[in-house]
Every structure is written in structure tokens, then in C-alpha cells.
Amino acid sequence: MLGGAGQPGLVPRASGADAGRGHARPAGGARRAGRHGPARPHPCRGASLALFAGGGAARPALPARSRPAPRPGRRLVPGRAGGGGLRERPRPRRRPAAVTPVPALPELRAEAFRLLSRGVADRRSAFHTPTLATIGPDGAPQLRTLVLRGFDPAARALRLHTDRRSAKWSSLAGDARAALHVYDPGAQIQLRLSGTASRHAEDEVADAAWFASQPGSRLCYSVSPGPGTPVPAPPAAPRADAGGRAHFGVLRLVFDRLEFLHLHHAGHRRARFAWGTDWVEETWLVP
């Protein structure tokens, strides 16, 4: 099959069913060892710890004749500084190496879609609060955290809510290109997505999102003056609706690029997916 594990290639476009099913995984599941293997520190971090944890190289070696014969299964280590002598320390037990087969690329793509779906449903998931990047009017990048409100896997569309008076809203009017980033430290997975964002203010998309929002969330849009306005002191939170709907907007980000990076002790796994009108391109990348 084209596009299988280790094989870059073109494959037919995923159907909605293939792409994003199964978002009802248990809360916090990605933080547990599982599909992606145990969440150990990745080799780079492990290496630096090992480098600094030693310290023993500077200690003076003990005379060979003062060393008692080691018993099987034990090793002798120098005692505390000043205490002298040797003490026995049990040999650290070696964990059996985790066998985590490299997933096929379509599996990885489906996993990315599951993580995004869970980000919508699970407030504790790292994917609940991704970072959205836009391009400012001066061409400079702008980043901020947003809550991921919805995900339509078949359309590869993410839904985000914001205030129409905000900088991101006007930036996207000038340049609709946007990118999204999430890193889940528990699962050691990073997702990077990019595509085009459309803005919805006074249409059925925005109406549906507004009426589905919690009353407390709607209050944010009643803040005055608008987000980003310099003020002499932080304003109090709005307590009553003061025309919030007029400021509420929905961003619908349809992504056509996705990069999946999983930090793995046996070798990091990085893959890129790209979508066209009737094709998906998927390939492993050197991390």
C-alpha cells in the first residue's frame, strides 16, 4: 500500500468516518502509556541528566586491596564523602524494553484527529487550549491561546470563538492564513496544523455557536472597551450581558497541513500529512 509505515506517498482522501471517529476516549488517556508507549523523558533529556548526575568521576578511587569481594547481584559503591568505606547497593533492576511498534501513517493521522476531538470534549486535555498563530498587518507573527470549541473531522475544520474587536479578528481579515500548535507533555506529542480561517459574525454558524455557549462564557463579550485597549487598571468582569452577541465571532480554521511529532525513547516519530481536493499525502520526516 502506498503511504504505509516508512513509505511516503499519495493515498486516497480519508472519509470522515475514517478520519475522526472515536473521540470518546477516557479523560487523560493520552497521558498514560499506551498507543504511543510509555511517557518517558526523551533521549535528549535523559542524556543531559546522565551527564550531570554522575559527579563520581572526581572522587578518588579506593585502594584495590580494601575492597571486599562483591557478592553476586550486588555492586559496591563508595560511601558518603568523609564516611569512607564501601557499602552495598542493590543493582538497579532493568526495565524490559517497551515494544511499541511504529504505527502506520493512516493510524497516526487517525490518532491526531482523535486527539483534536478529545481536546474539544475534555477540558483537561492539552488539546483543549491550543495556540493560534496569525499574521499581523505588519507581516509579523502573532500567537495566543484559545479554547478549541469544535472539530469536524470530515471537513478538517476547527471551531474557535473570539471577540470581533480583537487583534486576531482584524488580522485574519487581512490574511486568512493561520496555524495552530499544541504540545501535550504527558503524551509527548506535538501537533502543528495550518490552513485558512474564515470569520463568522452574523450568520447561522455564529448564531449556533452563541446559543450553544454557556451564559458565563457569553458574558466575556460584554467587556468594554474591547480587548487590547489600553486602560489605567484591569476592568472588572462583566456581570450582565451588555450586547455581547454584537462582539462575538467564530473562527473556522480548515487545515490542509498537519505535522505529528511523538517524542519516543526509541527514536522520535515525525510525520506530515497534506490534503488536496481528492488526495492525501503522507510521509515520515526526520525529526
Ligand SMILES: Cc1cc2nc3c(=O)[nH]c(=O)nc-3n(C[C@H](O)[C@H](O)[C@H](O)COP(=O)(O)O)c2cc1C
Ligand atoms: C487558557 C486560555 C484560554 C483562552 N481562550 C480564549 C478563547 O477561546 N478566545 C479568545 O478570543 N481568547 C482566549 N484567550 C485569550 C487569548 O489568549 C488572547 O489573550 C486574547 O484573545 C487576545 O488576543 P489577540 O489580541 O491576539 O486577538 C484565552 C487565554 C487563555 C490563557
